[in-house]
Amino acid sequence: MKKLLLSFIIIIGFLSTQQSMHGQDMDNKTLEKAIYIVADSVKGTAGNWQFAVRDRLLICITDKNNNRMRIMTPIIEQKKLAYTDLLKLMEANFHTALDVKYAITNGVLWSVFIHPLKELSKEQVMRAIEQVYTAAHTYGSTYNSTGLTFPNSKKEEEEQVKKKKI
Secondary structure, three states: OHHHHHHHHHHHHHHHHHOOOOOOOOOHHHHHHHHHHHOOEEEEEOOEEEEEEOOEEEEEEEEHHHOEEEEEEEEEEHHHOOHHHHHHHHHHHHHOOOOOEEEEEOOEEEEEEEEEOOOOOHHHHHHHHHHHHHHHHOOOOOOOOOOOOOOOHHHHHHHHHHHHHO
């Protein structure tokens, strides 16, 4: 995992030096190039790609007319989710999933990053792919997309109570 993180940091650094002077102006051609950098394999056409990152299938779909894009990966069938899993997923969406979210559609739980297409930077694409992958990978354990979390006052209170008992 450390090698993977280091690889992404190097790639993001490289891409940030390559970005144009006039900021973000993402299009399908540039997005496809970014996907090819991190993917083990890529299939599809402009605006509709399926690609593998390590052991996981990811999908990227764009809608140029409405300036939208999403990167996502399926995790588990909805019918296999317990009620407590759903609660953990909703809490993760607030505290630990950060730029990606857990979402359900067509009977499947997904890790998904949704963003305006044109305003995306290459760095955001790279971080989004990593976060989508990580959120799916940590489903069932830590439910996080990065090492960062937003404060959770309920958990902090519980930890303080445990410390006082010790």
